[in-house]
Amino acid sequence: MSKSDQHIDDQERYLVVPRTLVFLFDDQDRVLLLKGSENKSRWAGLFNGIGGHVEKGEDITDAAYRELQEEAGISDVDLYFCCQITIDVSEKVGVMIFVFKAGYLNHKFTESSEGKLFWVHLDEIKSKPIVEDLPMLIPLIAAHKPTSPVIVGMYHFNKNGDLETLFR
Secondary structure, eight states: GGGGGGGGTTTTTTEEEEEEEEEEEEETTTEEEEEEOTTOOSSSSSSEOOEEEEETTOOOOHHHHHHHHHHOOOOOOEEEEEEEEEESSSSSEEEEEEEEEEESOOOOOBBBEEEEEEEEEEEEEEGGBBBHHHHHHHHHHHHOOTTTTOOOEEEEEEETTEEEEEEE
């Protein structure tokens, strides 16, 4: 298959920006979250999973491990892919998030300029300043097993700018 067969320059195609999101869980019903630095352009001061953009030449798994290393100094986990979410941002461009999960009992991590890492009990998620979709997403990911089907989600913003979600 040639590059031209991909139609990547076709202006009529809907394009997505690929990102990864990683959630690590311990044996005390806690998830490791990053509270974004106040100087971040996105999600400053909010709790989020660990992750970011997929860089040129990476697949989604490579990107997830790179982000985990960059933001938390963690490389000794076995991640598994459990969820894919498409976010409609505009008529032409969206975001596609590939969500990974792992158990992490080591509890050793290194913070980065991205923010400070915290173990947050699953019962406390809704009481934290957190990225809007995570109170719904984290319980789905926490309950997901490696043998379960991949969760597929779709987010869009309604006329009022409110996030609407659908998971299958």
